[in-house]
Amino acid sequence: MAGTAVLGRVTWRSAAVIGLHDETATARTIALAVRDWPGHIAGQHVDVRLTAADGYSAVRSYSIASAPSSDGRIELTVERLPSGEVSPYLTQQVMIGDDLELRGPIGGWFVWRRDQTEPIQLVAGGSGIVPLMAMVRSRASAGSIAPFRLLYSVREPETVFYRDELRALSNQGDSVVITYAYTRVTPKDWPRPAGRIDAELIASGTWPSNLRPSSYVCGPTSFVEHTTGLLIAAGHDREKIRTERFGATGERK
């Protein structure tokens, strides 16, 4: 079958940290060179395993932020959770040259493939932007003109990930249309008061349901349930909405 590579057995692989970049005060992007990486599809995640000297190990899932590529490199963006076991290490202690254990790529449902041409509605809550950013980047690197809109809910302006890149991507021709929703603090002179996404913002900030978009919603569980309910109430077909939930604390597992 031309163009298909059957999913190999998912096994633990060694990944070397080759780059670190702070996205916000609490989130860091980690670039990895992964041994024998088979490639990924935008939207997929990996499991990262850390093992202590006494043998205790912890596994957490992190979405891949980078576009698919064949060079064996991927990027993860990790949000630090105050009581987390893994995220403080990944956002504060890990250094370039360190090795991590990684399993993946994982998941074939919450993905956007480059041969999809229908309108795409992305809805992100907080760090739920990460797998959706991989889709935006995949669209750009593939030269796709699939109509993309992104509704991105954040607590305050300082917590936006990938701000400059999103601005650049939204200023190009055939661009991604981006709408921000601020839940606690808005930028100065922002027309909408701080608050969570409501029916009005769904109406003004997303594709109308009669365009039959495919929607991808990612964020904390309460965010996903709330916004998915609003999309369905606005006439979207549940079958066309794909969701991925983070834990209440952002910890996936």
Added chain:
Amino acid sequence: MNASMNYLDGNAAAGELSRIFAMDITSAEGQCANCGAKRRFAEAHLYSHCPGLVARCALCGHVLLRFANVQGRVFLDLCGMKYLIFDERRQSNAPS
């Protein structure tokens, strides 16, 4: 945070279940043995605070899957689903 929102979804179980299933389970369609709903496994509600993993039907809450790894013995209970259909055409992992 509402305590009833204390779940993730089938996506979060995929890494552990990849040790058992060679094909992607998140895109597989499963039928709930209780209410008959046919949904992708990714849509199931996942409870991972227990020693193992419990996946419940997003519609009726019926237990679809139980998974536990206890000192190297892996337990899997799938009797909450009538079947799982894996889509062989959607297993490609090459950058498309």
